[in-house]
Amino acid sequence: MNMSEKCKQHVDSCRFCWMCHHICPIGNATGHERSTARARALGISLVNRGAIELDEIMDNIYECCTCGACVHDCTTGWDPVMFTKEVRLRAALENKLPEYINILLDNCLNTGSAYGKTELCDDLTAALKVHADKTDILLYLGVDARYMVCKQAVKAIKVLEDADVKFTVLENEPASGAQLDFLIGAANETKEQMTACAKALDEFKTVVVYDPNDAKAIKQTFKEYGVETKAEIITYTAFLAKLHDEGKLRAKSTGKTVVFQDPYQLSRDLGETEEARKVISAFAELHEMLLNRAETVWAGNILMAEYLPEVINEVSARRLYNAESIGETAVVTACVSEYAALKNVEQNEIEILSIEDLILD
Numbered sequence: 001m002n003m004s005e006k007c008k009q010h011v012d013s014c015r016f017c018w019m020c021h022h023i024c025p026i027g028n029a030t031g032h033e034r035s036t037a038r039a040r041a042l043g044i045s046l047v048n049r050g051a052i053e054l055d056e057i058m059d060n061i062y063e064c065c066t067c068g069a070c071v072h073d074c075t076t077g078w079d080p081v082m083f084t085k086e087v088r089l090r091a092a093l094e095n096k097l098p099e100y101i102n103i104l105l106d107n108c109l110n111t112g113s114a115y116g117k118t119e120l121c122d123d124l125t126a127a128l129k130v131h132a133d134k135t136d137i138l139l140y141l142g143v144d145a146r147y148m149v150c151k152q153a154v155k156a157i158k159v160l161e162d163a164d165v166k167f168t169v170l171e172n173e174p175a176s177g178a179q180l181d182f183l184i185g186a187a188n189e190t191k192e193q194m195t196a197c198a199k200a201l202d203e204f205k206t207v208v209v210y211d212p213n214d215a216k217a218i219k220q221t222f223k224e225y226g227v228e229t230k231a232e233i234i235t236y237t238a239f240l241a242k243l244h245d246e247g248k249l250r251a252k253s254t255g256k257t258v259v260f261q262d263p264y265q266l267s268r269d270l271g272e273t274e275e276a277r278k279v280i281s282a283f284a285e286l287h288e289m290l291l292n293r294a295e296t297v298w299a300g301n302i303l304m305a306e307y308l309p310e311v312i313n314e315v316s317a318r319r320l321y322n323a324e325s326i327g328e329t330a331v332v333t334a335c336v337s338e339y340a341a342l343k344n345v346e347q348n349e350i351e352i353l354s355i356e357d358l359i360l361d
Ligand code: SF4
Pocket: 013, 014, 015, 016, 017, 018, 019, 020, 021, 037, 038, 070, 071, 073, 074, 075, 076, 077, 078, 079, 080
């Protein structure tokens, strides 16, 4: 396999250690050593040495959710996310992607979303009409909220309306490229999608990004791929914290006691941990879960549930158990995809709330 020297070095160095395998949400859910960073590096190194074919490890390459817990934990500085994403790119270039990934990829290229959906729910369509006029502020919803969890998208809009914010929501919102980046890494198609998105965002002074996955792409990955945005980019949670500071959220106690599920894109990648806590604390008593802030454990998402539904359900159930085991009864999320994944778990012990749910309670 044609792999960069940098990635080869990380693969060959990482594969002799397993110090991070206990914090891998996928490895813990499957119970398989093969799902962890170390085993993935070992498999890639076997391909690089010609001992096995790339096709033989592709399922394993797509088991990684790229949450970066291993990268964060690795005291020697090796980066399994980097080499996993590079293998995805190489496999795409060599036409060796698994069929279930090709389907998601084609959907992304043809419709802008891996789910292949183009119709919005009626409530969201109605809400978009109210915010069609151009203003200085764009609320960027992202494909997960628009097509898969539209009730939460409507609530995100309602929270800003209640705070008297004047904002626009695009009827034809361009994809951020975050899904393509997950599926095939730094391919030309990913960069093209990101460039088109940046151009649309540049029409606004400020862009409030609802989904942490898009926020990470726009605030971090765009720069890595040489895509520039002139607009001020702010996460939805940071924008809410600002509204709270300005007294516009009309905070009131819901009487609930909750823990917060840090989305890794905010806490590990963007270094944003206190903004959500500030808002949540204005509406509920906030306790801390084991493994919080930059140490957070990913709680699942909708995209990987498209091809690994049982594993993702187990990932989400295990994260809920972290809350249940310390006697907590409610988890607040700031990531619409984690919210949907946690809601999919059949259980009655823990209430799943978004920050919008808490504010609109
Ligand atoms: S990422 Fe670091 S801690 Fe994890 S297996 Fe590789 S070398 Fe070990």
